[in-house]
Amino acid sequence: MQSLPFSIPVLSILLASSLVASLDAEEEPYVYEDFGRCHLVGACRRTSIVNGTWEDSGIAYKLERLCLERAQTFFRWCGNEGCEAVEAVYLPTARRRRYPEGCEIQGTRTLQQDQQQDMRKDDDEVDRHLASVPSKNADSxxxxxxxxxxxxxxxxxxxxxxxxxxxxxxxxxxxxxxxxxxxxxxxxxxxxxxxxxxxxxxxxxxxxxxxxxxxxxxxxxxxxxxxxxxxxxxxxxxxxxxxxxxxxxxxxxxxxxxxxxxxxxxxxxxxxxxxxxxxxxxxxxxxxxxxxxxxxxxxxxxxxxxxxxxxxxxxxxxxxMKPSKIVAFRLWRMNRRMPSHANFTGVHLRTFLMNEETRLTALRCALNLSEGKEDGRISIFSDAEKGIQEANRFFEGLHGDRNVSVHVSSAHGRSSFDEVVEGVASLFHLAQSVRMVGTTNSTFLILAAMLSCKDPTGTVRLHHVQNGNCIAVECKLPPAPVRCVEVGEQLCTPK
Structure with missing residues (x-):
């Protein structure tokens, strides 16, 4: 296998492990702020991994001239012919160069287009759902x-x-x-x-x-x-x-x-x-x-x-924050699982920011908040499969002893377009909850709280999980960082 014509830094596009192992050029030291400065756009005959838009090497981040020269270099390495053009864009100056000049960038079919095509059979039902959503762009x-x-x-x-x-x-x-x-x-x-x-x-x-x-x-x-x-x-x-x-x-x-x-x-x-x-x-x-x-x-x-x-x-x-058609369809499917106008406790398990003990504390907190209430329903979301598995094990272990109704969502993840759509729909669904449990260090949870904000002063109430306790806090939004104060006794959640 031939090596790529540049050295790919650790934070560049994710290539197959076999391809990464074949790189024969030594990576240069880099500074995080340098990343994202040089993008290449186009198709590549040699490998489909870099079709579309991708980031170029650490070398090309440093100077505009080096970045713009990459268009011709990559065109030749890819074995492109005729007008199978590649364009280099240096983001700090927005300068760009296309090779060959005068050719159009040939687009490839995207996963987004495939997803939208798959939705056509549901268009009528989705349109009826969207018609019930108040427009954020109304004349008023x-x-x-x-x-x-x-x-x-x-x-x-x-x-x-x-x-x-x-x-x-x-x-x-x-x-x-x-x-x-x-x-x-x-x-x-x-x-x-x-x-x-x-x-x-x-x-x-x-x-x-x-x-x-x-x-x-x-x-x-x-x-x-x-x-x-x-x-x-x-x-x-x-x-x-x-x-x-x-x-x-x-x-x-x-x-x-x-x-x-x-x-x-x-x-x-x-x-x-x-x-x-x-x-x-x-x-x-x-x-x-x-x-x-x-x-x-x-x-x-x-x-x-x-x-x-x-x-x-x-x-x-x-x-x-008005959902696109494909996100609105996912949200509609989530809402169908809940009784009409159901109130529920929303839980967000951010696995990167919450260890296993903290995630279990969040689940116990939601249980204590919901048990015995007429709106004793819990909806759980996580950004990783392990969070969902922990939630399933936790509630299966209750053996039906608790008077709550629990819906555990599939993990929405963040590594594909489909997962991102599911995640954005989950955010809208979480914003419909009457109580939110999670960590205020998660911008996902904070955005959901802001979306649910009905207080004209921008104050929302959350249950922040910390050190084995679930703490009721009021947060003044927008955060910079989040300005939260404790507003009541800690809701202890012993194991």
Whole structure:
């Protein structure tokens, strides 16, 4: 087997073990922040593993020139012919080069398309379900001016002022939504620029720095957000080259950079500090910088005029969190397992953040919260199969002695498009619960809690599992980090 024409770092695309073992080039040291800077797009005759979009080597992350040269190098290594083009994109500058020039990128059929085709037989039933879901984009919504500006931006993206948020490809779904919501709030405050979202999409699972495998589908395959503009789609279709012609004048920030955050504490006109046509914000971890805006009376004022005096993160989140058709179908199937309008306790077992003892504590906590109540139902979700197996063993061991009804979901995982769809549907289902149990260190649980928020001040109540206890806490959202306080006695859950 011939080696690839570059050295693949540990955090690059996940290749088959036999392929990885054959690499004859020694890997260079790398810095985590360098990853995700150089992407290649196209097909490869030699191996299907790298069809679609993939990350290039650690060498190419370091310089724009090296990244752009990879298009020709990889075209030749793949044995492509004619117009079977490969395009290299250097994300920090958004510069790109295609080889051969003048050729179109030939797309391949995606798993997302296969999933959507499989759903056609259920379309009528799904449509009836969606018709019952209140629209987040109705005429009565407070974001009509934002939507109008987004429509103008889509048609004149090369001339309009925009805030471009670039999301780290290793970031999970919840953190990505935090980044988009924060950026949307900043756009609402500025009032003069559209919002573009660079949402990286995976074609194969990637290995996260914490050793988990993760996969992410396209934004519009997961959420129905027609006015949130996908940077890669809009800029490619509308004056892509012209959009980047003034790139050297763009202002770029990281969302956890103190220089950027200090601007959000200002009492001056924020537009004076954001004058360039494109403001580029790199979101490293989905940092919730919008809490500084909501805590700043000067910047909060235009939001109050738009959403009311008691505005909080909730209206923006509700606007963004409308499920796509395929997610809505999965959610409908989950809801069918519950009696109509059933109240239930939702449990999220985040296996990476919770050890086995903590997960069992969460299950005992849910049991104590639900037992003997008319709404004594429990719905359990986990991001890994071992969490589901533990839940099944736990409740099977009760031998029917407890007066509760338990539904244990299949593990939603994070390593394929199908698992991601199941996970997003699980998040919507968890948000319907009347009590939530888990760890406040999980952004998945926090996002579900925010989605369920009915308090105009953005305060939600959770049951946080810690040190063998289940603690009732109230959390002020949005979190940066989560601001939670204990509000009652610890609910002890002895074995």
């Amino acid at each position: 919504n407070p974001f009509k001016a934002f939507e109008a500006l987004q429509d103008e931006t889509m048609l004149q993206v090369a001339e309009k002022k925009v805030l471009l948020v670039r999301i780290n490809p290793f970031t999970g779904f919840a953190n990505r939504l935090f980044a988009i919501a924060s950026s949307m709030i900043l756009c609402l405050v500025l009032g003069d620029r559209g919002l573009l979202v660079d949402w990286p999409v995976d074609t194969t699972p990637r290995k996260h720095p914490n050793r988990e495998l993760s996969f992410m589908g396209a934004l519009h395959d997961l959420l129905d957000v027609p006015h949130i503009l996908d940077f890669n789609v809009v800029v490619t279709k509308h004056d892509g080259a012209k959009f980047h012609q003034d790139v050297k004048f763009w202002h770029s920030f990281h969302d956890d950079d103190e220089n950027f955050l200090s601007l959000l504490r200002t009492e001056e006109d924020l537009n004076q500090h954001f004058r360039s046509r494109v403001i580029q914000v790199f979101s490293s971890y989905g940092y919730f910088y919008s809490h500084l805006i909501l805590d700043n009376p000067h910047l909060r004022a235009p939001l109050e005029r738009m959403m009311g005096r008691e505005c909080c993160f909730y209206p923006v989140l509700q606007y963004l």
